[in-house]
Amino acid sequence: MEKICTIIVTYNPNLTDFSTVLDSHTQTGDNEVIVVDNGSHNNAEILKIVNAKKISIISLQENMGIGYAQNIGIKSAKIKGGKYIILFDQDTIVTPNYAESILEYYKEISKDEKVATIGPNYYDAKTNEVYPQIVLNGIKLNKIFPKPEHGNFTFVSFIIASGSFYDIDIFDEVGVMDEKLFIDCVDIEWCFRAFKKGYKTYVCNKLMISHTIGDQRKKSLGREISIHAPIRKYYMARNNILLIRKNSIPVSYKIRKLFGIPLYMSLYLYDVGFAKEYVKFIFNGLKDGIIGKDGKYEKYRK
Structure with a gap:
């Protein structure tokens, strides 16, 4: 039997919510x-929950970033003889038999295409809002909403890592996640790196899972935005600039980001009332991106 390993990365999760997430994965x-x-x-509390459900856990001594944790999970899955893996965040609730369903979709699409990864559509359980998928068209990032009536699959430029499905052998050719980005843009960078090697990313139109982006959402200037903690805006600002420096990223995407980052960050500062902490973290992120500093934010480095 072809073994599927699900990898869930946690960082200070709400314990009640996390227990519910684990329950969904047992089905x-x-x-x-x-x-x-x-x-x-x-x-310690996470260990109690995981052990009670007889689930494997690897506890890192400090926060090493999402890419590092995912790579540890991938390595563990290989040791355990996993043929396929699915990556998840700690807040993603899946439907029953999700793994079996996405495996069948992967086998179907991989008959005709070189597949990097496939993933589901996402909705926010708090608002029932369906998140758009993204296709790079020239310097435009087109938002699309794949639906079941559109067929089984839709090509996209990149997907959110949570819920994404991989043949574990893909990492031997494309490489694993970029740990130096720490958090944010890790999934984008990997999908573009895979695309440069001839592999495509797809959404399974008929799969939908619950996933929350940002700590909260608000409307501003006629649009709805995700509000993140100030430190996350550091990584977003920095890593978007670091992507511009990478050879695997399409030139059109680089141009988009080169002109879009100052506007996006300025609008975001407006959205949060130019709060001092956000100004500091965004400024430091832009500065570190320009000079090429990666890894964990300096304040937290030992």
């Missing part, structure tokens, strides 16, 4: 669930 048809805890303050 997905996964052969094995692997939790990688990224140095959570509530690791």
Whole structure:
């Protein structure tokens, strides 16, 4: 039997919500669930929940970033004999038999295409809002909403990592996640890197899972935005600039970001009332991106 390993990365999760997430994964048809805890303050409580459900866990001593944790999970899945893996964040709730369903979709699309990864559509359980998928068209990032009536698959330029499905051998050719980005843009960078090697990313139009982007959402200037913690805006500002420096990123995407980053960050500062903490983190992120500094934010480095 072809073994599927689900990798869930945690960092200070809400314990009640996390327990519910784990319960959803026990109904997905996964052969094995692997939790990688990224140095959570509530690791002892996480261990109790995971052990009670007889799920594997790898506890890191400190937060090493999403890419590092995902790579630890991928390595563990290889050791355990996993043929396929599915990556998840700690807040993503899946439908029953998700793993079995996405495996069948992967087998279908991979008959005719070189597949990097496939993933589902996403909605916010709090608002029931369906998130758009993204296709790079010249310097435009077109938002699309794949629906079941559009067929089984839709090509996209990149997908959110949570819920994404991979043949584990793909990492031997494309490489694993870029740990130096720490968090944010890790999934974007990997999908573009795979595309440069001839592999495509797809959305399974008929799969939908619950996923939350940002700590909260608000409307501003006629649009709805995700509000993140100030430190996350550091990584977003920095990593978008770091992507411009990478050879694997399409030139049109680089041009888009080169002109779009100052506007986006300015609008975001307006959205948060130019709060001092946001100004500081965004400025530091832009500065570090320009000079090419990567990894964990300097304040937290030992």
